[in-house]
Amino acid sequence: MARILVVDDEIGIRELLSEILYDEGHTIELAENAAQAREARLRGRPDLVLLDIWMPDTDGVSLLREWASQGLLDMPVIMMSGHATVDTAVEATRIGAIDFLEKPITLQKLLKTVAAGLARPVAPGARAPQAPRVPEYRAEDAPVARSIEAPGEPVSLAPAVAADPSRLGSISLNQPLREARDEFERIYFEYHLVQENHSMTRVSERTGLERTHLYRKLKQLGIDTSRKKSSS
Template sequence: MAKLLVVDDEVGIRELLSEILEDEGHDVLTAEDAGQARKLIEENPLDLILLDIWMPDTDGVTLLRELSSQHLIHCPVIMMSGHATIDTAVEATKFGAFDFLEKPISMQRLLSSVSNALAQETPADTESRQQDAETQSEPSEAKAVIYGHNGNELATIPFTLELRDARDSFEKLYLQSVLEEESYSMSKVAARTGLERTHLYRKLKQLEITLPAKEKTA
């Protein structure tokens, strides 16, 4: 049984996620804002944190950055949001977020992400690996791992890239995924991504994303 913390200002989401995760056998704590979250994180040995990005007092990315800088995060963190931009997701990953869940969150996506996060090495394993790495002549490369909706690993983006190149790589993966899910219906893709169709086509060309010969325009 793992001890999880769900941080979200919406009581309905906290209760729903808690119910689902408790049914899976986990011990779930909840916090409605950054202040409560800080207290629970400092007082409890946690195995996983699910952290909402948009909260009234302190947003989730800022909280993650603060806790990481204070070395208070000792477990995987999964970010959640229904309104986050690609830049926000990339920033959260830079500060140690394991995964990003887009609201509304499906049960399958939630459980898959939680399972993958809990399967990661423990802080003790991480410390041991870092100590071993220090004895090597070449340090391991820091990178962001991008996962698909079904929890499978899509690609990795090394932090050695310049920010613009890293953002382009993320946007390309994002648009390719949305295109496939919407069966290349450009009107649906435009609505889902919030891009005007002219801008969308320009973005696809910029990122060198090739469409099928008979793309759907409806």
């Protein structure tokens, strides 16, 4: 899983790329202009950036050059455009972009280019993505059922027990990955909705999803986003 920053002034392009890459397991951050991209870069170095060339305030090549001059171009950057000339693409590559995607971007080309970009060595001085630590399993460390208590509505996140290794709590592992993931995401988002009292702003901040994408994800999972009225 990687943290990918998508910079494009067209909301349709941002949402499309976000959905595709999110479904691939990546964490997505969106920016609609150079100003938002600068803020996102200063908050933390992404593992990869998809950067549109033509934007209203500062074009992508200028932003790329700015990052390079400030020593901030220590992550792979892939340029995107539907109108760029060969000279523009060459200039972006000279500055430090690793590849170029021509719009409209096909699914296969996007995934192949992103995978290649993430496989590149991290630039000197840049942080390398940390692989999650997998604890060593010992027989005496039998799994213990846990639950996260939500106000008036506990949500079980119990791991699989030895008696039934085909289940992870209420989730059956004998089903397609997408269906199992949907079940987990439904539990995950319902938990955060309860914890944040159905405030979409706070849920968006907590889960790291842009509000537009969050609403779409909740609708896709069939989750009711309305606040539950408490009984008097």
